[in-house]
Structure formats: structure tokens, C-alpha cells
Amino acid sequence: MRYGHFDDARREYVITHPDTPLPWINYLGSEEYFGIISNTAGGYSFYRDARLRRLTRYRYNNAPLDVGGRYVYLRDDASGDFWSPSWQPTQRELEDYACRHGLGYSIISSRYQGISAETLYFVPGGETLEIWLVRVTNERAEPAKLSLFSSIEFCLWDAQDDATNFQRNYSVGEVEVEDGVIYHKTEYRERRDHFAFFACSEPLAGFDTQRDAFLGPYRSWDRPIAVERGASSNSIAHGWQPSGSHHVRLEIGPGETKEVIFLLGYAENPRDAKFDPPGSQTIDKRLVRPTIDRYLQPAVVAEAFEALRARWTDLLGICQAQTGNEHVDRMVNVWNPYQCMVTFNMSRSASLFESGIGRGMGFRDTSQDLLGFVHMIPSRARERLIDVASTQLPTGGAYHQYQPLTKRGNNDVGSRFNDDPAWLVLAVAAYLKETGDTSILDVAVPYDNRPGTERPLYEHLQRSIVYTLERRGPHGLPLIGRADWNDCLNLNCFSETPGESFQTTENRSGGVAESVFIAGLFVLAANDLAEIAALRGDGAEAARCISAAAEMRDVVAQHGWDGAWFRRAYDFYGRPVGSAENDEGQIFIEPQGMCIMAGIGLDDGRARVALDSVRQRLATPHGIVVLQPAFTRYHLHLGEISTYPGGYKENAGVFCHTNPWVMIAETRVGNGDGALDYYLRINPSAREDLSEIHRGEPYVYAQMIAGKDAATPGEAKNTWLTGTAAWNFTAISQWILGIRPEHAGLRIDPCVPAAWGDFTLTRRFRGATYRIAVRKHAGASGRVTRLRVDGRTVGGNLAPLPASPGADIEVEAFVEATP
Ligand code: GLC
Ligand code: GLC
16 A cells, blocks of 8 residues: 655655654755654754754654654634644644655645645755745635644753753753744853754744643643643743744635744854853844844745755756666656765664664764765765774774764774775775765875874775785684674674673674675775775785785685575684574575675676575565574574564564665676566565555665564665665666766666666766667667767777766667677
């Protein structure tokens, strides 16, 4: 069953049933001010850091799940009847309910008793505020007298403290109300120079800033007393729960529409200009007031919204495909890049499943997120690469995470995840291929953010490679450390203490557990660094990398092959993991994808054998599971992976992040049918008809879909913030559709289903626009062997770099007629 539909022309998903299986969310903002918003207006906002600068409250894991939001209420002042046009929290039966989640905005609309209401929520570019534009239309034959109430609940900034430290927090809340604007200024008197504001475009009939005055004792958001009685109480919060609500009276003639604008925003004052008059404790509003006044004007709001739409048209224009497959086109052209933007901004911090207080930015997560983002805003990717590399340790190793506000490595999760450094090489390589900006390699970047340790970024990459080479085990494979990509394969951990974190607890010393996965990743990274070294004319380094990669490939061939697939690892005792010798967990997905992506097994046929094993043992209609057979009990020597019930998460769930590796592997062996088949199994649009099973949003990838051993196979969790976004974009755009930036040009190497005919692609690259027509007979399953570039024939499949920026380059790519 579906709960809505795609509106491809407007680039929106239109939810038409408010009671979706889970809250279906969207993101507001993409620079410094962010929010999440559900299809019924639940969610919260923050400035830069979801933990440390949280503006509004949201109650995770509540019943119902989605509590706290940007709610407006309408009240018919003649009858006293009131409702939420976003359905929640009052849950009145609405007509024509629709939530249009678009790119950086959401529009929620409905009709109740002849009154239509539509609210547009978005963050204007360059600002630290969000706009709620409410349009109320009277579709009745008589005039209507209505009351409109806004409502939010302020968070006392640090979301972690806010949710735990009640002995203090019930006494510190402070607000000001001036000229109809509600200012939230808790702790402004002392070390905070920031405050929040909540403004309204209309004269107020009243306001509330004390939550319980607005709701009434023992009431919840579904029937606030102020709304029920049609009058606010002009409450001023002193401690307890500061909140914000405006009350506006509207008289609307038949057929008439009234617009009301609410603004919620964040502002900072210079420390020496905090108070007005100086010496008082009153916020100096002179800096913020012009911004508020500006955005309370409908024309300014309209213009800002158009600018947001235009911004996305431009960003999405960088890579567009017209393949005729709607699931491919809408994910490639709209939703997948959008999700990549969100993962770039949020890392794993704020979603329905990530509370915003849990983690910083992951070293490996962020590096991989860049793969799907770098083509959109390379300058921001560059900055991020420097930030990440600045947290690298002098050994070449990495803190597993760093804090976005301080940009410092975070010792909470420690280090020694031995895959971490290699991802940095992949990310820098992707940046260089996209931009050609080799100057980044010479940027002086510190280690562990310590002044005086700055070395060229290039050297950081070299140390990443050395890190792996210096940490090899008895078979010559890389030591796994705490874990590799799979956080839950903890081969040196041996945890027997309840509640202890598998990621941070002291590992058993003397561990020699090795990872075949890191070996594959290393080969990719070393080859990338070899190319980078060659670009710099550093032939010696290039040669070193090439031979290190070759040597590692041999080690994998010798010790990483199990007979019909690649092994996963060797455990603490040197026994194989992911082998036919094991009772459970005989085959894992990660090394199949990673080793074949790295080219291992292509020349000796093992790649195909491994992929056959994947198809037979791991593939399900809902995607490819991590491993089989699932672990049915806790294995002390394997760690967290065996704590999950079978079919969930790392224990044989469809961990979607890994699926594109297998798709890419399929293209490496020339199986376009197989690659696209896997792609469509986890493509959210292709799963839209299964929404009651999938349960997550049909417009974004999920981290995990429950596997075949689960009680709920096909059920998605952890949507939005997942490396799946970047990797699926890479798999479909670069390997299946085959448009791949390289140092020397744009590779055009599609590997698509045989049945496909011609298709077209547009790719902006290095300042030029490549308009690519793939000429292919339906039935042909070969590769592109010849191009015509601006009328001239080029052998092979590499379209050269543009001769001049701004060029429009016509490319025809001819797929061999016979397989
Ligand atoms: C989560 C983590 C990621 C890890 C994956 C597999 O998605 O964010 O870093 O690789 O789980 O354990
Ligand atoms: C990753 C994994 C998750 C695990 C967590 C540990 O996010 O996906 O399963 O519990 O790491 O912090």
C-alpha cells in the first residue's frame, strides 16, 4: 500500500495519509540552521550542533513516536471547535490532507469544515531562521471568525542536559516579549551570547511563553487550554518550561485567503553589545530586528522560497539522467543527491533514529558521505576534508569521531578502528577526480589539531597507507583493531560485562585478528594514492603504492579465499571468520563487494564465483543481507554482531550501505542486469508499493532493512543518515550508468541491463557541460568502446577534459552491438 505519491515535476513526495507507518520526515536548512520536520509537523530545530545548540524540544521514543513540533492550531471562534491543520496533535479528521516534502521545505495542507490551511516551512538561504508561512482560506459561503495559534517548546540549548538535569533546568528558563516577538534567553545573563526568537507578522490577540499556561495542567498538545478557550494568557516563563505561542484573530470573507508568517530563529550578539541599555539584562535587539522585520514581509518570503527552489535546480542540474526507468531517474535526479546533502550536513546526528546527542561526525562516515556530495559543492567538500584530516593522528590512525562545533577528535569513542584512515584517501581521491584541484594536497594540515604539526595533506594520505602496512597480522592481512567498517565485528573485545560498549571497552591485548575487508579497501586506497602520486610526479611513491597493492592482492588470494567466496576475517585465535568451516556466519557480504571493487578476483574468475555465492546465499527480495547463517547466540569472540537478533542490523540484516558495493562488483564483471536488479531491491521508490511492510520513507534510503531471519523481513529502520546515500549514488551514477569522473577526463562506461535501449545523461564536470547520449541496441550487453565527442571519434570510453571552461560538450557513446 502507498501513503502518497511522487510529484516528479515539482520534486516532492506528497503524503496523503497523515498516519504513515512511522513519521516520515524531511530536513529544513542546509547551511548552519537546521530542522527536522515530520509529515504531521513534528520535529525540532538547532543551530549547527543538534546537541549543543538545540532550539526546540522533541521527545524521542515517545508514544506516539512523534511528539513536539511546529504546531499551529485553528479555532472556529463561532463554534469553539479547534483543530490542527497538520493533523497532529489534535488528530481531527481532515479533508484533503497533504504533506509535500520538497527539497529543503515541507508544505502541509488540509481542509476542515470549509476552512483550508496550508503551511510552508523552510529556511531561507544564508539565514539562521525558519519561516512558517500559513495561508488560511475560507471556502464557506459566510465570513469566518477564526483564531490561529502557533506553538513551540524551547529547549534550554544543550539537548542532553535539557533532557536530564531537571533540578537546575526547572529554575533557569527566561524569556522576553517585546513588540509581539517572543525571545528565549535562558542563560543569556551569563555565558551565552545567543538567544532564539519567535515572531509573527500580525498584531497579536495574546501570547504564551509558559508551557503549562498554554496547555493547562494535566493537558497535552492535543487540547491546549488556550486554544480551547480561544484566549492566551500572556504568560511569562520563569523557570519550568519556556515555550512560545502567538494568538492571532482572523476574519476571513468567503473565498478570501489570509497569510500569516511566523519566524523562529537563532541570533548571537557580540559579547560587548549583549544588553540594551548597557548594564541592564535586556537583550539588545538592534542587530536582529532588521532581519525579523525583513522576513515578516510576504514578498521577501516568496523571493527566498523561489531562491531555495532555484538553488536546488542548479545543484541537481550537475547530474541528470533520462533512462526511462522512473525509479532510477527520480532517485538519481532528485532524492539521492538530496539525501547526500543531508548526510553531508548531519553525519549521523539528527534524524528520527539519531537523537542529535549521541555522536559527533564519524571519520569513516564523513569520508564516505563525501563521495556522494563532492560534485555538488566542492568548496564545502574541500573544507570538510581538511577538517577531517586535521583530526588524524600522527600514526596515520584516526579518532573514530570528532565534534562539529569544536572540530576536535573525540575520545569518547576512542580510535583504532583500523579501516578509518583508508577512507580519507578515497575521499580525497574523489575530490581530486571531480575538481582537478591538486592544490589541496599542499595544504598544511595538523595532526590531532595540534599547532606545529602541520604537514601537507598529501603526507596525511601517505601515513594512512603506512598505517595499514605497519599493522599486519600473521597472514599478512591488515589487523582489524577494534573493528573495521562493521562496527559490530569486535574480534578483540571479549566483552562479558552487561551494558559495556563494544566500541570503547578495553580490548584483549595481543590480538592478531585480521580483516580481509580492510585488505580490499587498502588495495583501492593504495591504487588511488598511486594515481595521486603520479599526478604530482612522485614516481617513487606511485611505485611503492602499486607494489603494496599488488602484494596485498596476493595475500588475499592466498589467505582471503574460502573456496567459493572471500573470507571475512581471522579471529583472535587466527581462525577464519566467514568461512564454510564456521557453523554460523559462513559468508559475509562486505569482502565480496570490497575485494571485487578493488579488482581482486577479476582475472582468475573468483569474482564471478563469489558473486554467485552472494546471489545464492545472501540475496533476498528486500536486498542483500550482511551474512548467513545468522548468529543465533552470543559469540564472545565475535562481539556485538552476535548480540542482535537474527535478521536485524549487522546480524544478517540488509545493511543497505554494503549493497552498492555488490552492485559495483557486478558491473566489474559486466553484469548490468544483476547490478540494476540489486539496485532496485533497495531503491526506496521501487519499494513504495510495499510501504506498509517497508514502513520508512519511500524517498530516501534506509541504513537497514530487516533480513530474512527477522520476524519482520523487509521492514526498514534508520532512514536518512546512512552511508547508503553516498554509495548508492556512486553505484548508480558512476558504475551502472557509468559516468565516472577521473583525473584525465570523464569516463563513460555504462553497465546497464541488456534490455535497455538508448538513454541520455547530462553531467557538469570541470566547468563544462557534457551532454551524453548512450547509443545502445536493446539486447546488447557489451560496453562502450567508442565515443563521438563534438563530432570527432575517440577510441575507448574516456571523454577528454574540456578544452575551455563553460563549454557545452556533445558526447555520443556507442555500446558494442554484440555482447
Ligand atoms: C553505522 C556506522 C558506520 C558503520 C556501520 C556498520 O552505519 O555509522 O560507521 O560502518 O554502522 O557497522
Ligand atoms: C553502528 C552500528 C550499530 C552499532 C553501533 C555501535 O552504528 O550500525 O549496529 O550498535 O555502531 O555504536
